[in-house]
Amino acid sequence: xxIIGVVIVTALVIMTAIAPWIAPYSPIKTRIGGTIRxxxxxxxxxxxxxxxQDMLSRTLYGGSIMLQVSALSVLVCFLIGVPIGLFSxxxxxxxxxxxSLIIDAVYAFPGLVIxxxxxxxxxxxxINMALSIAVVYIPxxxxxxxxxxxxIKELTYVxxxxxxxxxxxxxxxxxxxxxxxxxxxxxxxxxxxDAVLTAAGLTFIGLGVTYDIPDWGWDLTNGRAYLRxxxxxIITFPGIMIVLLALGFTLIGEGLSxxxxxxxxx
Amino acid sequence: xxxxxxxxxxxxYRTSRGSVHAVDDVSFCLEKGDTLGLAGESxxxxxxxxxxxxxxxxxxxxxxxxxxKIDGKDIVRLPEEExxxxxxxxxxxxxxxxxxxxxxxxxxxxxxCELIRTHEPKTSKEQADNRAKNVLKDLGILPERINxxxxxxxxxxxxRIMIGLAIALNPDLVIADExxxxxxxxxxxxxxxxxxxxxxxxxxxxxxxxxxxSIILERCDKIIVMYAGHMVEYASSAELHKDPRHPxxxxxxxxxxxxxxxxxxxxxxxxxxxxxxxxxxxxxxxPRCSYAKEECRIKEPALIDVGRNHLVRCVLYGKEGxxxx
Numbered sequence: 001x002x003i004i005g006v007v008i009v010t011a012l013v014i015m016t017a018i019a020p021w022i023a024p025y026s027p028i029k030t031r032i033g034g035t036i037r038x039x040x041x042x043x044x045x046x047x048x049x050x051x052x053q054d055m056l057s058r059t060l061y062g063g064s065i066m067l068q069v070s071a072l073s074v075l076v077c078f079l080i081g082v083p084i085g086l087f088s089x090x091x092x093x094x095x096x097x098x099x100s101l102i103i104d105a106v107y108a109f110p111g112l113v114i115x116x117x118x119x120x121x122x123x124x125x126x127i128n129m130a131l132s133i134a135v136v137y138i139p140x141x142x143x144x145x146x147x148x149x150x151x152i153k154e155l156t157y158v159x160x161x162x163x164x165x166x167x168x169x170x171x172x173x174x175x176x177x178x179x180x181x182x183x184x185x186x187x188x189x190x191x192x193x194d195a196v197l198t199a200a201g202l203t204f205i206g207l208g209v210t211y212d213i214p215d216w217g218w219d220l221t222n223g224r225a226y227l228r229x230x231x232x233x234i235i236t237f238p239g240i241m242i243v244l245l246a247l248g249f250t251l252i253g254e255g256l257s258x259x260x261x262x263x264x265x266x
Numbered sequence: 267x268x269x270x271x272x273x274x275x276x277x278x279y280r281t282s283r284g285s286v287h288a289v290d291d292v293s294f295c296l297e298k299g300d301t302l303g304l305a306g307e308s309x310x311x312x313x314x315x316x317x318x319x320x321x322x323x324x325x326x327x328x329x330x331x332x333x334x335k336i337d338g339k340d341i342v343r344l345p346e347e348e349x350x351x352x353x354x355x356x357x358x359x360x361x362x363x364x365x366x367x368x369x370x371x372x373x374x375x376x377x378x379c380e381l382i383r384t385h386e387p388k389t390s391k392e393q394a395d396n397r398a399k400n401v402l403k404d405l406g407i408l409p410e411r412i413n414x415x416x417x418x419x420x421x422x423x424x425x426r427i428m429i430g431l432a433i434a435l436n437p438d439l440v441i442a443d444e445x446x447x448x449x450x451x452x453x454x455x456x457x458x459x460x461x462x463x464x465x466x467x468x469x470x471x472x473x474x475x476x477x478x479x480s481i482i483l484e485r486c487d488k489i490i491v492m493y494a495g496h497m498v499e500y501a502s503s504a505e506l507h508k509d510p511r512h513p514x515x516x517x518x519x520x521x522x523x524x525x526x527x528x529x530x531x532x533x534x535x536x537x538x539x540x541x542x543x544x545x546x547x548x549x550x551x552x553p554r555c556s557y558a559k560e561e562c563r564i565k566e567p568a569l570i571d572v573g574r575n576h577l578v579r580c581v582l583y584g585k586e587g588x589x590x591x
Contacts, residue, residue: 156366163320163361164381164431165354174380178371 002255008248012241016063023057027214037231047233049219050226059237061214065126065203066245070195072130073137074188080134081141082184088142089149090172100146107139115198119207129208133198137191144187148180182257189253193246200242216241267338269438269471270296270319275332277314277323286542288314288327290495291569296471298438303482303503304475305518306492309539312475315492316441319473320353336439355385358432362444364425368416374398374427375412378434385435401430404464422453426460433464440465441473446481458485479518483507491515494540494550497569500577511578513555549581557582 015022025032031052038048046055088099106114118132152158153176161175200217202208209215216238223234277289289311296302304312317323319334321341333340336356341349353359361367368377378398382389389397399409405426416424425445432440442461446454462485465472476482482489483503491499491512499512510516517535524530537554540546546553552562561581569579 156361156363157369159322160359160361160367160428160431161369163322163353163359165350165352165384166380167350167384170380170384174372175369179369 001251002259005248005251005253005255008244009252012063012245012248013067015060016067019057019060019064023054023060025054025057027053027057027061028212029053037226037229037234039231040233046237047231049223049234050231053214055219055233055237058214058219059216059241062216062219062238063241063245065209065213065215066196066199066217066242068126069129069133069199070192070245070249072127073133073195074191076130076134077137077141077191078184078188081138082145082180084138085142085145086149086172086177086180089146090153090168090176096146099142103139103142106135107143111136111194112198112201115202116205116207119202124207124209126209129199129202130195132202133195136198137187137194140187140191141184144183145180148183149176152176152179185253185257189250192249192253196242196246268295268335269298269300269337271333271335271338272319273333273335275315275318275334276330277311277318277327278330280326280328281543284543287495287545288542289318292332292490292492292497294490294497294500296439296473299469299471300488301465301472301474301486303486303489304473304492305477305479305482305489307477307539309494309542310492311495312492313443316359316443316473316475319439319441320357320359321349322353322359351385354381354437355435356437357439357441358435358437360425360428360432360440360442360445363448364421364428365448367428368424370416373413373415374402374419377427377431378412381431381434397434401434402427404467405430405460422449422457425449425453425457429457429461429464433468433470436468437470439471439473441475443475444477445474447476447478454481480522491518494542494545496550496579497577498551498579500569501575505574505576509576511572511576511583512551512580513557513582514551549579 032048032054033043033052036048036050036052038044038052040047044054044056046059048054049058084099088096115132115136118135119128122128122131158171158175161171166175196217199208200221203215203218204221208217219238220235220242223231223238226234272295273293275289275292276287279286279288292315294302304315306312314323314327318329321329321344323329329342332342334342336352341352344352368374375395375398378401379391379394382394382397395412398412402409402412407423407426419427429445445461446457449457458481461472472486474482474486483506486503489499489501489503489506490497491506491514493514499506499510499515506515507519510519514535517533520533521535523532535554540550540553546563548561548563548565549555549558549567552558555562559581567579567581569577570583571577572583
């Protein structure tokens, strides 16, 4: 399972990386065949979009932004949400209550709205998009980690570790954290898929990347308008790519949780 | 100097509905190599007493009175960092349920390795592994299995591993809290034999906590019977078996089946343990006691010596006792 996931994600990453050499046309040149919305043909295997840009080239190029934004946001969430959740829950008391209150306040806002607000504040760009998505997702990590730690820290093996004289940070890092990872991986997978969609949403309202950078999300959102007039190819190929990317990361997530949890091993 | 000296210890759980005196006025001494049994029902405070010796009473429990001295050093107010060096190294604790006492994501070897290197940081990983293998041999588990995960072992094997972890650093005292309650009877006997053999081989003292008085009578030199946080009787096991004084102890002994008596009727102690937020006034056992008199409801009896180092907390023995009031 993890191998299939890694193959898919690696293939997409490589495809995006070598796009400049394998793409038949420039992904941003408009009216490339003299027409717009040309259906798939030998000349344009995936057709052209409403601006007359070659969809094959755009599909090959278009993963770059998604990959960067998603990976970056997952990384930021992980590095901030997980340690705060672990620490807050393990220490407990006033610190935990205060942090939970703040995080729940963030959680109360609809995700896309808060991402739009932050992206509007920070301005367009990959890092800013990633940061605004991260803010939306940190509460999920925090809450999952916190609730898991609350139950794990009461388990006998944690008590046994303390009874054997383990330092408090050893208990937290070696006994509690590894047992939380499977849950974090699941959140990270959902986070990844959602980051892709949120990135597309931000691009659509002009807070993501500019239209001259090829992006699956951009193609998907814009191409949707032409689906009714029969131009199915504009959204189909970027759509498949996004699904593949999300699938790849889901498979990696599942595989990882299996590897990290010896109980699921055969 | 005794290895462990507990003096008028009281442990409270401070809840919003009031303080629960889980352990109240408990005093005893334990010499090197001694075996002591703590017997009592659920909620009698025996586990709390055990955990207070390593100062790991769960929140909101606090030691509200008394002293716990290990080699003459009072640990009640010892800084956490010094306490950490006692746990595992001087005093080891074995928990009740072996199925959840080992970290599921760590191999058995890693459990030993971490324990050894926590207390002896200079030990290399290879040395720790070798020591772990030697301990496993003592436990009757193949040394190669240090590379297995906890879920690959049965309950009895896991409890043997817990015992191995407890003795790995050769502590002075092992506290075993219901070590065999989660296991079946055959495995129970094997585990207790193993614990006894290793205890003798390593010269450790043992506190065995159990609700099963028969196990304690068989395995321990001395016995404390606990009821509702109080020590109600303290005696050597031979003495207690022959001459139980407290009505509660008598009740416990009468509820143990004896295969030599074919027409023996087992008697149960009527009622259930008291509400600990609001325990009965006077003797805590009087509502269930068939000898209860008027004075039992008024005055809490003192622990009195009835001879041969046999202590009992009951008014029935007040008149002949040496240290009455």
